[in-house]
Amino acid sequence: MTAATPTSSAAAPHGLLRAAIAVEARKAWSSHVMLWTTVLLVVGVGALALGILAAVASGEAQVIAKLGPLAGVGGWAGLVGIVVQVTAAGGLGAFGIALSWMFGREFADGTVAALFALPVPRAAIALGKLIVYVIWAIAVAALLTVVVGGVGLVLGYGATDAAGLRELARLPVLVVLTALIAVPAAWAATLGRGLLPGVATTIGIIVVAQVLAIADVGAWVPIVAPALWAIAPDSVPAAALLTVPSVPLVFGALCGVAWARLQLDR
Amino acid sequence: MTSHECTPPRLEGHGLVRRFRGGAGLRGVDLTVSAGEIHAIVGLNGAGKTTLMRVLLGMLRADEGEGRVNGVGLRDADAATWARVGQVVEQPLAYAELTARGNLEIAARLHGIEPGRVAGIVDHAIEEFDLGRYAPVRTSRLSLGNRQRVGLAAALQHGPSVIVLDEPTNALDPAGVILLRESLLRRAAAGAGILVSSHHLDEVARVADRITVINDGRAIGSLDPGGLDLERAFFDLVLTDDEARRSA
Numbered sequence: 001m002t003a004a005t006p007t008s009s010a011a012a013p014h015g016l017l018r019a020a021i022a023v024e025a026r027k028a029w030s031s032h033v034m035l036w037t038t039v040l041l042v043v044g045v046g047a048l049a050l051g052i053l054a055a056v057a058s059g060e061a062q063v064i065a066k067l068g069p070l071a072g073v074g075g076w077a078g079l080v081g082i083v084v085q086v087t088a089a090g091g092l093g094a095f096g097i098a099l100s101w102m103f104g105r106e107f108a109d110g111t112v113a114a115l116f117a118l119p120v121p122r123a124a125i126a127l128g129k130l131i132v133y134v135i136w137a138i139a140v141a142a143l144l145t146v147v148v149g150g151v152g153l154v155l156g157y158g159a160t161d162a163a164g165l166r167e168l169a170r171l172p173v174l175v176v177l178t179a180l181i182a183v184p185a186a187w188a189a190t191l192g193r194g195l196l197p198g199v200a201t202t203i204g205i206i207v208v209a210q211v212l213a214i215a216d217v218g219a220w221v222p223i224v225a226p227a228l229w230a231i232a233p234d235s236v237p238a239a240a241l242l243t244v245p246s247v248p249l250v251f252g253a254l255c256g257v258a259w260a261r262l263q264l265d266r
Numbered sequence: 267m268t269s270h271e272c273t274p275p276r277l278e279g280h281g282l283v284r285r286f287r288g289g290a291g292l293r294g295v296d297l298t299v300s301a302g303e304i305h306a307i308v309g310l311n312g313a314g315k316t317t318l319m320r321v322l323l324g325m326l327r328a329d330e331g332e333g334r335v336n337g338v339g340l341r342d343a344d345a346a347t348w349a350r351v352g353q354v355v356e357q358p359l360a361y362a363e364l365t366a367r368g369n370l371e372i373a374a375r376l377h378g379i380e381p382g383r384v385a386g387i388v389d390h391a392i393e394e395f396d397l398g399r400y401a402p403v404r405t406s407r408l409s410l411g412n413r414q415r416v417g418l419a420a421a422l423q424h425g426p427s428v429i430v431l432d433e434p435t436n437a438l439d440p441a442g443v444i445l446l447r448e449s450l451l452r453r454a455a456a457g458a459g460i461l462v463s464s465h466h467l468d469e470v471a472r473v474a475d476r477i478t479v480i481n482d483g484r485a486i487g488s489l490d491p492g493g494l495d496l497e498r499a500f501f502d503l504v505l506t507d508d509e510a511r512r513s514a
Contacts, residue, residue: 027372030361
């Protein structure tokens with residue numbers, strides 16, 4: 001083996017980003033954390049939604065009171081309404097924990113030292129993590145939609161119900177929007193050099209989003225809009241939902257800067 | 267004159283200063299590693315060996331002074347500069363969820379190897395570091411020593427011309443120590459410049475061309491790798507330096 005074999009791909013930035021995405025995808029695919037997060041989210045949301053539906057059907061007064069006007073809505077609209085409300089909070093938690101792990105584990109496991117002195121820049125590694133995360137979130141959204149669609153069919157909701165399909169189509173949109181507003185957890189895990197700061201930030205976002213959504217304010221606040229849209233779709237204009245990508249753009253950029261400027265000084 | 271003498275030093279540090287709260291850090295270290303040379307740094311715990319390596323690899327920014335890799339200043343180092351570097355400082359690149367082979371494959375990609383060349387390079391590394399039995403095993407199930415072997419293979423498989431290893435023999439069994447020694451000697455003979463830290467003076471004496479003693483964040487002298495009593499010479503240097511500082 002020769003001592004020095006600089007490679008041609010080292011000079012091609014797009015090749016380096018591709019390498020970062022491939023590496024992060026492989027780590028995520030092999031990890032039980034991402035797999036179990038997917039399973040728990042899909043099964044958990046499905047089970048909770050079925051439980052709530054069963055409680056409403058059997059006349060549980062407390063559950064009916066908590067659901068408010070949604071309790072009287074049947075069919076696809078009722079099912080999807082319950083699922084999106086559960087996902088707006090539970091999904092945000094799952095996505096924030098996954099992001100906290102993706103970024104914080106490099107510090108907790110000590111592997112961050114091996115990510116220095118590489119041709120692949122650390123900012124590209126951070127971007128690679130975020131790209132893999134978004135792809136995973138889209139897959140989770142698709143899987144959850146298929147599962148909820150299956151549950152609806154089993155419950156006897158009509159397959160040809162156009163209004164029902166429109167309702168079902170809200171679910172993947174809500175899941176992806178929820179995943180996007182969890183991105184500050186990645187920045188927090190980077191600044192705090194571990195998982196817990198990311199988890200704490202996730203809890204903070206859930207609390208702010210849910211409290212403001214229940215108070216029916218914050219349609220134009222990007223981290224509130226998805227939860228408010230889940231609870232009261234009519235109170236959130238489509239343009240307000242378009243502000244949501246500003247969260248991953250701003251915090252993704254902050255992540256890239258933090259990783260580029262990272263020092264092992266703590 | 268050999269071709270190695272025409273090239274700039276593989277690794278250079280000039281007047282490197284990095285201060286930490288509490289007084290630790292580097293206090294102005296000059297150091298070079300030439301092509302074809304194994305340069306060992308030795309010192310007590312907390313002397314500044316790891317900090318020096320971190321600064322030279324861009325893991326820490328120097329408060330003063332300049333580091334250079336293959337003649338390129340650390341601030342100007344680009345992908346092509348880092349593609350020729352291999353390092354294990356503290357934790358090796360060994361993700362618990364991946365197999366030994368999986369770790370070597372991602373390490374190759376991160377070191378800029380094109381996808382089509384990865385399998386061949388990884389096969390060679392598995393053979394060189396005798397990892398065949400462990401290649402399909404998840405790294406979480408490997409012993410500390412075998413994880414270190416995977417990390418060393420991951421850092422060296424792409425044929426770097428600059429190699430920086432912090433305590434590389436830690437956790438290695440005697441067979442692993444010999445594998446690493448032979449690998450480093452082969453790579454130095456092929457023109458790599460190697461900076462290695464160790465507490466094992468006997469092992470250092472077997473491989474190093476030069477031994478620099480680090481104490482209290484400074485390079486305080488050197489040891490002759492062929493010397494008879496390295497341990498005594500080491501402590502003489504350190505104690506003399508400690509006394510000189512106390513009386514200053």
